Amino acid sequence: MLLVYFLAGLLLFGSTTSKQFYDPNSCASNKFSPGSRYICNNSLASCPTFIVYRARPGFETVLEISRLFGVEQHKVLHANNLTSPSQILEKDQEVVIPIHCSCSGSFFQSNVSYLIPKDATFTKISCEVFEGLVKFHTLVEDLSNANNLKVGSKLPVPLTCACPDFSNNRDGILYLVTYPFVEKDDIVVVAERFGISPSDIWVENNVDDPDTTVFPNTTILVPLRAEPSINSSIKNPTSEKHSFDPMTPSVLTGGKMSRKNLYAIGTGVGIFFILLGLSGLVFYYKTSYKLRENKCDSLSTRSSTTSCLSPDLVAEMSKYSLISYSFNELRQAAGGFSEDTKLGSSVYKGRLGGTDVIIKRMGFGDARRTISIYSKINHINIINLEGVCYGESDFSSTYLVFEFARNGCLRDCLRNPANVLPWHRRTQIAFDVATGLHYIHHCTVPSYIHMNITSRSILITEDWRAKIANLGMGTVINSGKERGDVMITSEGWIAPEYLENGSASDKVDVFAFGVVLLELLSAKEARDGTFVKKLEFLTAGGSAASGCFEELGGFMDPSLKDYPVSEALCMAILAKACLEDDPLPRPSTNDILKILARMVITSYHYCNNLSL
Structure with missing residues (x-):
């Protein structure tokens, strides 16, 4: 093996x-x-x-x-x-x-x-x-x-x-x-x-x-x-x-500095930072004591008797500028919320200002949670929240307006026999999704766990790039604890540690991403754990290389005619690693990006060679 x-x-x-x-x-x-x-x-x-x-x-x-x-x-x-x-x-x-x-x-x-x-x-x-x-x-x-x-x-x-x-x-x-x-x-x-x-x-x-x-x-x-x-x-x-390491290959233009001067400078800098550290400790203890005394008073100043909106929502909106729409504007844009414009449960396609959009109806609490999360993120591989229409009270529906991805969800693209996704687009989509997950796992404050990564929550744009949707509905704050506060869980295949004890970490998203990789390889929708059993040939002892490639060929999407077998095998191995029952050995999104970045390069090169 x-x-x-x-x-x-x-x-x-x-x-x-x-x-x-x-x-x-x-x-x-x-x-x-x-x-x-x-x-x-x-x-x-x-x-x-x-x-x-x-x-x-x-x-x-x-x-x-x-x-x-x-x-x-x-x-x-x-x-x-x-x-x-x-x-x-x-x-x-x-x-x-x-x-x-x-x-x-x-x-x-x-x-x-x-x-x-x-x-x-x-x-x-x-x-x-x-x-x-x-x-x-x-x-x-x-x-x-x-x-x-x-x-x-x-x-x-x-x-x-x-x-x-x-x-x-x-x-x-x-x-x-x-x-x-x-x-x-x-x-x-x-x-x-x-x-x-x-x-x-x-x-x-x-x-x-x-x-x-x-x-x-x-x-x-x-x-x-x-x-x-x-x-x-x-x-x-x-x-x-x-940020990148700001080291610069240097070109010396002056004389050399003596070792004595270097020691003097080093000693002075060291003493400075020691004094600075001691001053910081004194300042920390003084300010932390004052913060504990004034915590309740500072919280009370967040209330407002003149606004009918939640003060928390107003605070978030001050950081994130959304276009405010009236209900009549959205109703007209979505054709009266008819069945012709309905894309799913409470989700409609509309057109505002000459641009296609997605209009999603949800409760006020879910809308507030979604706006709160989107106010802290901005990434090319995450679907963009563009506008909002508030209900008259906390008990009425709120409508959120998202950007429209013209090619629909990944699941629809994979099951469309008239337009088969070529290999280089599948690797690019995998890389885009991994980039979006890496962003919410490591580049936002606080960091987030999506909890709902499936081929249906990945949208494909007109130029065949992937964007993660549904951020906010099942998302949890990754605070380093074993258990997160999950409001809505995925309908797809869930990581075993979450099913058994409710443990939520970024490795839950990695597990779900492994399922998406399997769907990219096979074009079949994964609905239960039996799907991964077809990859047992990757870990079967004593298998010959030729037999392994034959097993892989039987697993692959039959509509996908031209693809590099070595890359497909590597993606299958990566998927298998993401689907480990134990979350600890699963790769991080950083590890996944390193592998997929290489695959994106080689897949485009492979595609170019086919075109010659």
């Missing part, structure tokens, strides 16, 4: 991809490596594309930035939805610059000229003025005298850029945006700002491991299916846990 695992891993991890490479070396480095410049083999000879630049002293307006890159002002204004070229931009505000990228020799570049000022150096021009959009060695490699910068002369600057290749075109990718990474940048946050999945960035930059460190003063490519629009309201995480 170990031979089977080895073969599966070898086949999965041995595949290659033709995407551009990420270069971890700083812009100031004189070391050339794959990814230092983007190659133009098997790609278009030239293309219109974009780069991202951050406003900085000396380049604080569209007027100044346009001159730096030799781009017409009106194009930059249009790309960033701005009106005035002289408006002072916020420091580090991201500005989208439209450029023309062309192949020069073996590499893509966009040529601009820079007027050399006083005290300029190649490092300053590369890493400060152009913010890493050109490497130091690229800047000097074509110059006859790299040590001489004549003030007032024009320096040719080949900016880093890339054009989509044929596989990008098949996937609908129109632009590869060059994005300069800075300290505290995060791939997940960058992806959210551009409205794409982190896996798209990993695939495009040949990053196999999602835990790979992406360094400041380097660049990545952001693949987009439309012109870039950056959501600047999404900020980088302040927690060190969710």
